[in-house]
Amino acid sequence: MTTALSVPLPRSTPTQQGVDATGVEAFIAAAARTSGVEPHSLIVVKSGSVVAEGWWAPYAAPRPQLVYSVSKSFTATALGFAVAEGLVDLDAPVLSYFPELDADIKDPRSRAMKVRHVAAMASGHLEETLGAAELDETGNIIRGFLRIHPDEEPGSVFAYNQPCTLALALIVQRTSGTGLVDYLRPRLLEPLGITEPLGWIKDGEGRELGYSGLHVTTETMAKLGLLYLQNGVWEGKQVLPSGWAETASQIHVPTPDEEKADNAVGYGFQFWNSRHGYRADGAFGQFILILEEQDAVITITAQAPEQQTLLDLVWEHLLPALTAGGAGAEADAALAERLAGLTLPVVTERGEASFTAATFEPVDIAQVSSVYPVVGASEARAVTDLEIREGGPTGWEIVIGDGGVDVVASLAPSGWVTTGVVATQSTPGKDHAGLRIDVVFLETPNGLVLELDPEAQKFGAVWETEPLHMLPLAELRMP
Numbered sequence: 001m002t003t004a005l006s007v008p009l010p011r012s013t014p015t016q017q018g019v020d021a022t023g024v025e026a027f028i029a030a031a032a033r034t035s036g037v038e039p040h041s042l043i044v045v046k047s048g049s050v051v052a053e054g055w056w057a058p059y060a061a062p063r064p065q066l067v068y069s070v071s072k073s074f075t076a077t078a079l080g081f082a083v084a085e086g087l088v089d090l091d092a093p094v095l096s097y098f099p100e101l102d103a104d105i106k107d108p109r110s111r112a113m114k115v116r117h118v119a120a121m122a123s124g125h126l127e128e129t130l131g132a133a134e135l136d137e138t139g140n141i142i143r144g145f146l147r148i149h150p151d152e153e154p155g156s157v158f159a160y161n162q163p164c165t166l167a168l169a170l171i172v173q174r175t176s177g178t179g180l181v182d183y184l185r186p187r188l189l190e191p192l193g194i195t196e197p198l199g200w201i202k203d204g205e206g207r208e209l210g211y212s213g214l215h216v217t218t219e220t221m222a223k224l225g226l227l228y229l230q231n232g233v234w235e236g237k238q239v240l241p242s243g244w245a246e247t248a249s250q251i252h253v254p255t256p257d258e259e260k261a262d263n264a265v266g267y268g269f270q271f272w273n274s275r276h277g278y279r280a281d282g283a284f285g286q287f288i289l290i291l292e293e294q295d296a297v298i299t300i301t302a303q304a305p306e307q308q309t310l311l312d313l314v315w316e317h318l319l320p321a322l323t324a325g326g327a328g329a330e331a332d333a334a335l336a337e338r339l340a341g342l343t344l345p346v347v348t349e350r351g352e353a354s355f356t357a358a359t360f361e362p363v364d365i366a367q368v369s370s371v372y373p374v375v376g377a378s379e380a381r382a383v384t385d386l387e388i389r390e391g392g393p394t395g396w397e398i399v400i401g402d403g404g405v406d407v408v409a410s411l412a413p414s415g416w417v418t419t420g421v422v423a424t425q426s427t428p429g430k431d432h433a434g435l436r437i438d439v440v441f442l443e444t445p446n447g448l449v450l451e452l453d454p455e456a457q458k459f460g461a462v463w464e465t466e467p468l469h470m471l472p473l474a475e476l477r478m479p
Contacts, residue, residue: 007193009222012049014335015326019044021335023321024052028338030313036306037285037313038344040065040445041218045226045297046322054339055218058416058423058442064199064215064478065301066444068282068468071200071214072165074224076248076270077240078172078180079119081187084241087175090116094146097171101143109150115171117154118164119269120252124150130162142167158253158267162211165270169210180208191239192223199478201469212282213469215443215478218299225280225288225297249278249290260308274311276319284445284465285310294322303445303465344440346415346425383461383473386452388435398424398437400450405474409439418442421477441467441476 014021024044031039040059044052055061082088088097094113095105105111109124117123129148136144145163169180176183181198189198198220201213208214227233228249232240251266251273258264265273272281280288285302287310298318304310326332385401392410394417400407409419416425423440439448447464467476 006195006217006219008050009045009219009226010049012046012051013326013329013332014046014051014321015328015332017046017049017051018323018325019046019051020321020324020327021052021331022327023317023324025335025338027313027317027321028054028342030317031310032345034309034313036304037310038303039285039310040301040303040344041299042339043218043222043297043299044318044322045222045299047295048226048230050222052335052339053218054342057343058418058440059301059344061219062196062217063421063442064196064217064220065286065442066213066215066469066478067221067286067301068212068284068445070216070221070280070282070286070288071210071212072270073248073280073288074184074214074216075165075169075172075180075210076119077188077224077244078184079115079168079269080241080244080248081183082172082175084244088115088171090114090119094118094167094171097174098142098146101140101146104143105146107147107149109152109154110146110148113146113150113154115168116252116269118167120155121158121161121164121267121270122155122253123159123161123164124152124154124157125159125161126151126157127159128161133163142170155253158255158257165211166209168270169208173207179206180210188224188227188239191234191237192220192227194220194223196220197478201471201479218301221280221286221288221301222297222299225290225299229290229292229295229297249273262308262311276315281307283307283468286445287311287314289314291319291322294319296322301445303447305465344416346427383448383450383459386450386459388452392419398439398450400439400473402473404472407439407473411437416440441473443477446476 031037039056041055043050083090091114094115095102095111113123129145132148133141133144141163173179181200199215200208202208227240228245231245232238248269249271250268253267255264255267262274265275271278277289277291285304285307287300289298298314302310382402383400384403387399389397391397394410394412396411398409398411407422409422409424410417411424411426416423421442423442424437426435426437428435435452437450445465446467449462449464451460
């Protein structure tokens with residue numbers, strides 16, 4: 001299965017490229033039994049060819065996914081082009097690209113902050129500043145960011161800090177006169193044969209966020225990784241500015257205080273260095289792993305809050321498989337069959353009782369006597385009402401309300417059923433005669449669990465991983 005509408009990467013077998021198919025299978029098996037790890041897709045590229053690829057149903061190859069902070073590496077790529085074209089100077093003060101703020105920024109460290117400093121997450125702050133910057137009285141996050149006194153000299157310390165990337169994104173958009181996707185389209189996307197639509201969440205002024213919000217397919221991620229692995233060369237042509245892959249991937253600031261092993265190696269320009277190679281890294285396990293020693297790229301999308309656990313599984317199983325040598329045609333065929341049949345486990349396979357469609361009684365609980373909001377969520381993402389009713393292709397459907405546009409999805413007595421960008425699976429509740437429904441927003445890593453008790457006219461809702469963007473439920477999809 002290849003990416004819809006785009007020119008696919010070459011395909012090969014593991015054995016032809018010296019990859020041990022049994023090692024890939026071992027990774028899949030380990031991920032399945034590891035708590036806190038739910039892979040959604042996997043592409044393994046070796047020597048320029050895809051040797052293994054799979055999507056865990058209901059996820060599928062053509063569907064884009066929100067990759068959270070992998071967006072930062074696409075923003076860094078846009079920065080590379082802008083630097084090469086003379087639009088941006090890495091050694092220019094950030095403030096010089098926002099001259100309207102000059103009179104408001106008095107702090108000497110803020111005024112001395114350079115583009116290369118924010119590219120390396122080395123603004124001089126010791127912690128994330130987004131929340132504080134958003135409180136700026138004018139509503140201008142960059143103004144708020146630059147008015148926060150850096151704790152140390154810019155360039156001297158690391159702190160993962162969203163306004164750093166936002167500043168890069170706005171500088172590129174200002175100097176190029178266009179949005180990030182439009183800027184990247186002729187320079188990056190078209191040369192790599194990426195023609196499917198890309199979506200990027202925008203701010204209130206219609207500008208791509210830069211630090212998050214990008215929706216791309218797994219294969220598009222793999223192509224970006226391969227471009228960097230090949231030092232910016234694609235099919236014999238220098239696509240990425242010469243030297244930018246090395247510049248972006250080298251360590252510009254140490255990260256010694258990071259607790260996770262793969263976050264303590266150092267940071268480049270919007271790329272993390274890892275114990276092996278370097279990577280683009282998004283919340284909940286969205287990864288582009290660029291492995292120069294192995295001549296390989298591993299791309300993963302997932303719902304894995306324990307991201308280090310997922311990386312540990314990669315290093316334990318996939319990394320040695322890349323250079324172990326082929327295991328032969330029989331092992332390749334077994335892996336291909338396993339990859340073709342991947343699916344997220346349905347609730348009825350977790351040791352719970354089976355049930356029939358008769359379990360679905362047309363219960364309207366829109367006016368419930370007790371409402372349990374989504375745990376930890378803001379009002380914008382709280383589930384306020386639910387209704388199960390007859391209708392839809394499966395005979396039953398659920399209506400999920402949050403005070404805005406309702407989300408309507410089909411229900412089935414077992415297995416996954418997909419309605420647009422939403423998939424559901426359902427089973428009787430564990431501790432009572434109610435109903436459990438798992439809801440997956442397929443263009444995000446995020447899942448919602450609903451527990452219904454029709455007799456008591458109550459329901460509860462909790463995110464498996466809470467979305468990081470403040471959006472209504474109906475907008476949890478590619479914009």
